[in-house]
Amino acid sequence: xxxxxxxxxxxxxxxxxxxxxxxxxxxxxxxxxxxxxxxxxxxxxxxxxxxxxxxxxxxxxxxxxxxxxxxxxxxxxxxxxxxxxxxxxxxxxxxxxxxxxxxxxxxxxxxxxxxxxxxxxxxxxxxxxxxxxxxxxx
Amino acid sequence: xxxxxxxxxxxxxxxxxxxxxxxxxxxxxxxxxxxxxxxxxxxxxxxxxxxxxxxxxxxxxxxxxxxxxxxxxxxxxxxxxxxxxxxxxxxxxxxxxxxxxxxxxxxxxxxxxxxxxxxxxxxxxxxxxxxxxxxxxx
DNA sequence: TCCTAACTTAGACTATGTCTAAACTAAGAA
DNA sequence: TTCTTAGTTTAGACATAGTCTAAGTTAGGA
Numbered sequence: 001x002x003x004x005x006x007x008x009x010x011x012x013x014x015x016x017x018x019x020x021x022x023x024x025x026x027x028x029x030x031x032x033x034x035x036x037x038x039x040x041x042x043x044x045x046x047x048x049x050x051x052x053x054x055x056x057x058x059x060x061x062x063x064x065x066x067x068x069x070x071x072x073x074x075x076x077x078x079x080x081x082x083x084x085x086x087x088x089x090x091x092x093x094x095x096x097x098x099x100x101x102x103x104x105x106x107x108x109x110x111x112x113x114x115x116x117x118x119x120x121x122x123x124x125x126x127x128x129x130x131x132x133x134x135x136x137x138x
Numbered sequence: 139x140x141x142x143x144x145x146x147x148x149x150x151x152x153x154x155x156x157x158x159x160x161x162x163x164x165x166x167x168x169x170x171x172x173x174x175x176x177x178x179x180x181x182x183x184x185x186x187x188x189x190x191x192x193x194x195x196x197x198x199x200x201x202x203x204x205x206x207x208x209x210x211x212x213x214x215x216x217x218x219x220x221x222x223x224x225x226x227x228x229x230x231x232x233x234x235x236x237x238x239x240x241x242x243x244x245x246x247x248x249x250x251x252x253x254x255x256x257x258x259x260x261x262x263x264x265x266x267x268x269x270x271x272x273x274x275x276x
Numbered sequence: 277t278c279c280t281a282a283c284t285t286a287g288a289c290t291a292t293g294t295c296t297a298a299a300c301t302a303a304g305a306a
Numbered sequence: 307t308t309c310t311t312a313g314t315t316t317a318g319a320c321a322t323a324g325t326c327t328a329a330g331t332t333a334g335g336a
Contacts, residue, residue, distance in 0.1 A: 014282070014283075014332095014333080014334095016282095016283065016284085016332085016333090018283085018284070019283090034323090035323080035324080036322090036323080048284095048285085049284090049285095050284065050285050050286070051285090051286090051324090052284075052285065052286080052287090052324095052325080052326085053283080053284055053285075055323095055324065055325075056283085056284085056325095071209060071210060071211045071212075072209060073209045074209075075292080075293080075322065075323060076322085076323060076324090077323090077324090090249075090253075090254070090255065090257055090259065092257065099255050099257075101249060101253045101254075101255075102253055103245070103248040103249055103250075103253075104248050104249075104250055105248065107241070107245065107248070107264055107266075108266065110241045110242050110243060110245070110248075111228075111239060111241055111242075111266060112241075112242055115228075115239040115240055115241075116228070116239075116268075117228065117237050117239075117270070117271075118271035118274075119228055119230065119237075119266075119268040119269060119270050119271070119274075120268045120269045120274055121228065121266050121267070121268035122267065122268045122269075123266070123267050123268075124264050124265065124266045124267070125264070125265050125267075126245055126262050126263070126264045126265075127262065127263050127264075127265075128245075128246070128249060128259050128261070128262045129259070129260065129261050129262070129263075130254075130258045130259035130260045131257060131258045131260075132255070132256065132257050133255075133256035133257070136256075136257075136258055152302080152313070152314075154301085154302095154314065154315085156315070157314090172292090173292080174291090174292080186315095186316085187315090187316095188315065188316050188317070189293090189316095189317090190293095190294080190295085190315075190316065190317080190318090191314080191315055191316075193292095193293065193294075194294095194314085194315085197294095213291065213292060213323075213324075214291080214292060214293090215292090215293090277336100278335105278336085279334100279335085279336080280333100280334095280335090280336100281332100281333095281334095281335105282331100282332085282333085282334105283330105283331075283332070283333095284329105284330080284331070284332090285328100285329085285330075285331090286327105286328100286329095286330105287326105287328105288325105288326085288327080288328105289324105289325080289326070289327095290323100290324085290325075290326090291322100291323085291324080291325095292321100292322080292323080292324100293320105293321080293322080293323100294319105294320080294321070294322095295318105295319080295320070295321090296317105296318090296319080296320095297316100297317100297319105298315100298316085298317095299314100299315080299316075299317105300313105300314080300315070300316090301312100301313085301314070301315090302311100302312095302313085302314095303310100303311095303312095303313105304309100304310090304311090305308100305309080305310075305311100306307100306308085306309075306310095
């Protein structure tokens with residue numbers, strides 16, 4: 001059973017077949033899919049699954065804090081099942097390949113007090129960009 | 139004259155009245171507008187300006203490297219005329235207010251070699267999130 | 277069993293952005 | 307000045323991503 005399903009169950013969330021397929025599709029991959037990609041893959045296992053259910057379910061899982069919504073480039077949001085583990089993203093400017101990465105310390109500490117404009121700053125996400133090994137060689 | 143217009147002229151870019159209005163609209167504000175917001179404001183000065191020209195012009199200015207395209211949350215891209223000055227963004231989770239901020243060092247230095255996956259990493263952008271003074275008080 | 281709230285569905289709708297074909301404009305050539 | 311031509315602008319059609327709605331389905335409690 002998917003670990004994400006276990007976590008969702010703890011929110012008194014009804015685990016329907018549709019939600020299980022969506023959660024397992026998300027968790028079974030190491031790339032961050034768009035909603036359409038999740039729909040496409042989940043439909044291989046459950047062809048009658050509707051687009052609205054995928055969008056609803058993803059939005060609810062984000063609201064529960066169990067997955068992360070990533071707004072990176074491109075027009076579509078991506079979803080990251082790894083919500084409980086602080087990490088950032090490294091994106092190849094050539095081919096779009098994305099990797100999860102970890103920094104040596106919390107980036108919030110690198111924002112001086114006089115740059116905070118009175119905000120209560122509580123988190124930060126970093127998007128690194130560069131060229132992956134294949135695109136460097138090409 | 140707008141400084142952005144001066145920079146654009148150096149690219150042998152024909153400065154038409156439409157492009158001037160768009161550049162001045164961008165540069166005259168301290169918030170990062172969406173394309174629709176730029177269209178709306180620019181139309182106050184040039185009512186016949188078309189949507190396609192705004193989108194074309196913004197995309198060309200991004201391609202020339204004179205403005206930045208920001209993909210933050212929400213469905214629309216935002217445009218930042220301050221392309222030549224390294225900075226990051228601080229966003230209020232309550233009201234969406236956005237500020238430009240500066241860190242004490244380059245975030246690329248915080249990514250250890252073994253987290254780079256063989257990439258040539260060349261830049262990083264940080265999105266800080268928190269609550270602005272007004273939303274903290276409310 | 278029935279009832280009810282939660283869930284799912286198809287498809288309409290909205291928002292954001294791109295494309296196309298035609299018209300317009302500006303600058304150099306004749 | 308007029309012609310030519312490449313670049314620019316325009317309206318509106320089109321594409322894509324996501325949300326909403328109303329009706330039908332399902333699951334669990336009374």
